[in-house]
Amino acid sequence: MFPLKKLFILITILFLITLPVKxxxxxxxxxxxxxxITLDETFNxxxxxRGGAELSVSNKINMPKLDNFDILSSxxxxxxxxxxxxxxxxxxxxxxYVLQPLKSGEFVIDSIEFHSNGKIIKANPIKITVTNxxxxxxxxxxxxxxxxxQIPSPSTYNNNDxxxxxxVDKDNVYVNEQVTLTFKFYYRNRLYQEAHYQPPDTTxxxxxxxxxxxxxxxxxMQNVKYYVDYxxxxxFPIFSGKKTIGTTILNVPGGFFDYSTLKSNxxxxxxxxxPSEGRPSNFSGTVxxxxxxxxxxxxxxxxxxxxSIEITVEGWGNVDAIGEPVLPHLSDFKSYPSGTxxxxxxxxxxxxxxxxFKYVIMPVKTGLLEFPEISYSYFAPREGKYKNISTKPLNIxxxxxxxxxxxSSNTQEEIKITGQDINHIKTGSYVxxxxxxxxxxxxxxxxxxxxxxxxxCFSFYYKKYNDRLNSDxxxxxxxxxxxxxxxxxxxxxxxxxxxxxxxxxxxxxxxxLTEYIGDKVNLPPAGLTLTDMxxxxxxxxVDKEILELFRRTYESCEYGRFxxxxxxxxxxxxxxxxxxxxxxxxxxxx
Amino acid sequence: MKRKLxxxxxxxxxxxxxxxxxxxxxxxxxxxxxxxSLYEKGNFKEAISYYEQLVQSGKVSSDLYYNLGNACFKxxxxxxxILYYEKAMKFxxxxxxxxxxxxxxxxxxxxxxxxxxxxxIFFLLxxxxxxxxxxxxxxxxxxxxxxxxxxGLIYIFLPEKSVRFYNRxxxxxxxxxxxxxxxxxxxxxxxxxxxxxxxxMFSQEKARSGPGEDYTEVxxxxxxxxxxxxxxxxxxxxxxxxxxYSGWVKNKSxxxx
Numbered sequence: 001m002f003p004l005k006k007l008f009i010l011i012t013i014l015f016l017i018t019l020p021v022k023x024x025x026x027x028x029x030x031x032x033x034x035x036x037i038t039l040d041e042t043f044n045x046x047x048x049x050r051g052g053a054e055l056s057v058s059n060k061i062n063m064p065k066l067d068n069f070d071i072l073s074s075x076x077x078x079x080x081x082x083x084x085x086x087x088x089x090x091x092x093x094x095x096x097y098v099l100q101p102l103k104s105g106e107f108v109i110d111s112i113e114f115h116s117n118g119k120i121i122k123a124n125p126i127k128i129t130v131t132n133x134x135x136x137x138x139x140x141x142x143x144x145x146x147x148x149x150q151i152p153s154p155s156t157y158n159n160n161d162x163x164x165x166x167x168v169d170k171d172n173v174y175v176n177e178q179v180t181l182t183f184k185f186y187y188r189n190r191l192y193q194e195a196h197y198q199p200p201d202t203t204x205x206x207x208x209x210x211x212x213x214x215x216x217x218x219x220x221m222q223n224v225k226y227y228v229d230y231x232x233x234x235x236f237p238i239f240s241g242k243k244t245i246g247t248t249i250l251n252v253p254g255g256f257f258d259y260s261t262l263k264s265n266x267x268x269x270x271x272x273x274x275p276s277e278g279r280p281s282n283f284s285g286t287v288x289x290x291x292x293x294x295x296x297x298x299x300x301x302x303x304x305x306x307x308s309i310e311i312t313v314e315g316w317g318n319v320d321a322i323g324e325p326v327l328p329h330l331s332d333f334k335s336y337p338s339g340t341x342x343x344x345x346x347x348x349x350x351x352x353x354x355x356x357f358k359y360v361i362m363p364v365k366t367g368l369l370e371f372p373e374i375s376y377s378y379f380a381p382r383e384g385k386y387k388n389i390s391t392k393p394l395n396i397x398x399x400x401x402x403x404x405x406x407x408s409s410n411t412q413e414e415i416k417i418t419g420q421d422i423n424h425i426k427t428g429s430y431v432x433x434x435x436x437x438x439x440x441x442x443x444x445x446x447x448x449x450x451x452x453x454x455x456x457c458f459s460f461y462y463k464k465y466n467d468r469l470n471s472d473x474x475x476x477x478x479x480x481x482x483x484x485x486x487x488x489x490x491x492x493x494x495x496x497x498x499x500x501x502x503x504x505x506x507x508x509x510x511x512x513l514t515e516y517i518g519d520k521v522n523l524p525p526a527g528l529t530l531t532d533m534x535x536x537x538x539x540x541x542v543d544k545e546i547l548e549l550f551r552r553t554y555e556s557c558e559y560g561r562f563x564x565x566x567x568x569x570x571x572x573x574x575x576x577x578x579x580x581x582x583x584x585x586x587x588x589x590x
Numbered sequence: 591m592k593r594k595l596x597x598x599x600x601x602x603x604x605x606x607x608x609x610x611x612x613x614x615x616x617x618x619x620x621x622x623x624x625x626x627s628l629y630e631k632g633n634f635k636e637a638i639s640y641y642e643q644l645v646q647s648g649k650v651s652s653d654l655y656y657n658l659g660n661a662c663f664k665x666x667x668x669x670x671x672i673l674y675y676e677k678a679m680k681f682x683x684x685x686x687x688x689x690x691x692x693x694x695x696x697x698x699x700x701x702x703x704x705x706x707x708x709x710x711i712f713f714l715l716x717x718x719x720x721x722x723x724x725x726x727x728x729x730x731x732x733x734x735x736x737x738x739x740x741x742g743l744i745y746i747f748l749p750e751k752s753v754r755f756y757n758r759x760x761x762x763x764x765x766x767x768x769x770x771x772x773x774x775x776x777x778x779x780x781x782x783x784x785x786x787x788x789x790x791m792f793s794q795e796k797a798r799s800g801p802g803e804d805y806t807e808v809x810x811x812x813x814x815x816x817x818x819x820x821x822x823x824x825x826x827x828x829x830x831x832x833x834x835y836s837g838w839v840k841n842k843s844x845x846x847x
Contacts, residue, residue, distance in 0.1 A: 422664075422694055423687040425657040427626050439728040440779060448732070452739035459746050 026051035028114050030123035038131050042100045042218055047112055047123065049093040061095070064110035068130075069099040098218050101130040162187035166200070166248050166264040168235075174272050176287035176321040177381040179235045180210065180349055183248050183264060186219070186226040193253040197231065200264070201246030205235040206318055210346050234351045236318040240273035274379050278386050282326045286378035288317020288353075292325065294374060294391040302399050303366050308338070311357045311374060311391065319344040319353035325376045332369045333361040363398040370395055474522035481519035481590070485583045488512035489576065496572050505572055506560030509579045513554055516583055520590040530554055542589045546582065553578040618649050626657070634665035652682035656691070663695055669813035669845075671695050673789040676816070676847045683720050699814035717777030724782060727775045734768035786819040788829070788844040797837025801826035808837045819846060 026049070033044045047061070079092045101107070106129050111122040162185065169180040181202075185195065199207075209231075216227035237243055248264040274287070290313055297308040313322050319342050327335060338360045344353040363369055371394040380387050439445060469476045492508035495501065511525070517533050518525030530551065537547055556575055625640030641658040644650065659674035675692040682688055696703045713720070717727070741761035745754065793813045798805035801823040809831070811817065820828035820836070827844060830836045 420694060422660055422691040425626060425629055425660045426653045427623075438782070439725045440775070445728070445732065449735070452735065452742070455739065456742045456746070459743055463746050 026114065026116050026119075026121055028112065028121050028123040030109070030112050030126060032109075032126055032128065035127060036129045036131065037101065039101055039104055040220065042098050042220065043128070045097040045099055045109065045126070047095040049091075049095075049114060051091055051116070062113040062115070064112060066099065066109065068102055068105075068107045070102055071097055071099060100220055101128070104130045104132045106130075161189060162252055162262065164248070164250055164262050164264045166245070166267055168245070168267050168269060171268065172270045172272065173237060174287060174379065174381045174384075175238065175240050175274055176236050176285070176318050176379075178288070178317065178351060179205075179237070179269060181233045181235055181245060181267070183231045183233075185229045185250060185262075187216075187229075187252075188224065188226060190227065191253060195229075195253065195262075196251035196259070198249040198251075199233075200248045200266075202233075202235060204239055204243050205237055205245075206320055208234040208236075208344070208346070208351050210234050210349050210351075232349055234346075234349075236321070237269065237271040240271045243269045243271050245269065275384070275386075280377040280386055280388060282375060283377040283379070283386060284323020284325075286313065286317065286322050286376075287381060288315055288321075288378065289380055289382070290315030290317060290322075290376075290378050290389065292374065292376045292389050292391050294371070294394060296371070296394055296396065299395065300397045300399070301363060304362055304364070306360045306362050307396060309335075309359045309361055309371065309394075311359070312354060313357075313376065314354035315352070316350050317353055317378075318351065319355060322353060322355040324357055325374050327359070327374065328372050330361065330371075332365055333363055333371065335359050335361045363396065366398045366400055368395055368397050477519040477522055481516050482583070482587055484519060485512045485516040488515065489580055489583070492576055492579075496569070496576060499569075502572060503561055506557045506575070509575055510554065510557040510561060512579055512583065513550070513557070516586070517590075537586070537589075540589045542586065546585050546589075549578065550582050550586075553582055618644060618647065622654070625661075629657070629661055629664070632664075634661045637661045638665060652678040652680075652685065652688070656682075656685070656688050659691065659695075663691075668695050668698060669789055669791045672699075672814045672816070673791075673845050673847060676787075676789065680847075681723050681725065683723055696814065700812035701815040703814075703816065714774075715777070717774040717781065719778070719781070722774075724775075724778045727771065727778055731768070731771040731775045734764055734771055737764045738768050786846060788817055788819045788846045790815045790817065790839075790843060791845050792843040795839050795843045797829065797839050799837065801828075801838045805838065809835060811839070816847075817844070819844065 029048045029050075031046050031048075033046075034041075037043050049061075078094070106127065109126040109128065111125050113123075114121045164183065164185045166181060166183040168182075171179075173179050181200075183197075183200075210233060212231040213229045216229050219226050219228050235245070245267040247266055250262040250264070251259040252262050253259055292311065292313050294309060294311045296310075301307050311325055313325065322342075324340075336359065338358045340358065341356045342354065344351055346352070361371065373390045373393045375388060375390045377386055377388050379385075469479065488508045489512050492505050492512070495505040495508065514525040514528050514533070517523075517536055518528055521536055523532075523536075533554070534547065534551070537550065542550075553575065556571075557579070560571070560575065621640055621643055625637045625644070628634075628637035628640060638658065638661045641654060641661060644654055645658065655674045655678035659671045659678065662668075662674060663671035672692065672695055675688060675695065678685070678688055679692065722730070738761065741757055741764060744757045745761070748754070748757070790811045790813055795811050796807045797809050797811060799808050811829075811831070815831075817829040817831060820830060822828075822841065823838075825841050826838045827841045828836060828838050829844065
């Protein structure tokens, strides 16, 4: 046991002990279900104890001697309620005994006593009269199903552990009259598993389940005690003639995975047709015992406004057989059916049914109008004759109403269709637009399908390239080196054209070369010497001829920058061409 | 001189180019009005020939098919009327008058026409047939396709978190709509390309178990019945009824929708 569980039990006990005890209010009551019985019958003795929490922990009941009775079974159960408003706990303890008298005569069951806190609380004594008259024993069917347990005759009850029987309350009925089928299962020893019940073939009947036993009752036959379970069904025969209710099969558990099949007897029923003699014209097939009444949702209404009417037929009988009442001619109202609803329930092993017929009526004139009584007929099987019942008339006050709907609107009719033809042709120039070519076959549209994926790919790469240009300076310088060199060359060209300063011209050429190489390898151009540039170009495996050309061009640029007097236009053009040629050639290697 | 002549020729070609469609449209409109007036006068057969001229010119519309269907019905050709109504239905599935006319003419045919199941499942499985035309579905598909493209562009070029959040919501919704519209469009294109349907044109046509007169007669179809078209063999075509029965009828007795 877990410590937590222990703690919980301890707290519960403490709680029960500390609860205010209604010791002073303890009461005891003893009752029996019948005072006069025969020798073969059993009766229930019920003792009810009411009190506080102490009832749940003490059990000091003194039972009187029951020498004249045999105790067939005893059960006890307890119920408790806690009231938060009064902080009190009420415990109800019930003890139930099934007793059978051993001899006839008048007996008294003495007071039952309950001891509480030194006090003795007594129940009233009970007087029981036992007569000698014995009831006939349970009818024993002669049917013996093959392979099943033999249905025991009264003399052989003692030799059978279990058997079953099915019986009806009547075997000569009218169509749609209720027949109660009771299936009983008798067994001597308690079953450890439930028996499997297979209902009988009830073709030709409408079947409704009534009740079944929750706890087995006890019957004694030839001094042998049997537990009895039962299932009750209401059957309503649909057609007349001789009908048979088939065998009920019960699979009774024996041992592990072992079942014995028990079959009941068949039951024959003679179903009579409803008499044609005296059948009312408004009879619609209802059989049983019924009442009819009508109600409306309002008794004051404006003209042409709807009123809901509900006609209810209810009583003992089959709900499916309840026919619709025939409405009388309504001159003051227009009526429209708006549906039906049914309900049925079981009451004292009988089926009680209710069927509601709903209508919407609209008054067509003003004044105090009467919704007339409705006459309804049904067949009462107990009396074997047709009966007529009727509703009370309803009074409905109809006013003119606030709307402008005049009573002349009553003469309106639905438009009648007198002929049918196709709709007319369509005219006008709009019909000439060509709208019957299939768009999905259009070449332009198909081309458009490819545009978005290509566009997305291009956009993606463009964005990546742009992001790198912005974030990676080395990459940006590398990509822009050639363009920048060309800009420097253009500037030099402009100076040459405008016959400007030759120093400046050579300076731009020199810058074009150093900045180009510096940008390509991401080094500051200011610190680059010819040796450095040579080393870089050699690393890039630039052809020796180009290297030589580069050296000469660079040196002439330097010479031009620092010895300006000796350079003419021809030299400048040559230097410009050479520089451009070198940069174009180097672009392949860098 | 040569230059002037070239200029004149260019001007003439330009004018022809500019005014040709108008003249052509005028001509078509005249034919259409003439056909309508013939219909109004009760000269249905002649109206049919004028309407068919327009059909052959390629300048057609669902309304033209509708008028042609009307003229055929009035001229006592219910099969042909159903054919043109069905053609019009492909492009104007919600046209009430068209639906009414088709239902009415169908009700006058001998064979019981199968009613397309009105359940939502059938409606979805048929690619919303009867609600959207195949062209409307194509346009819807393209709209969602391009919106999806733009949401992609926004995702690439606008990296702000808030923009991306809303863009993702919109993109998810648009993607869902795009997938749904593609699904329906695919069904409709499949139906258009691979499920051929036709209308029986003869008042009575015996279907045989094979492509020839010697084969056993399996059933008889009547004018106006809608059938599924299968393979062709010589002058014969295999048809399948909506109930699933198949047979071969002469090619000339059917017109494809």
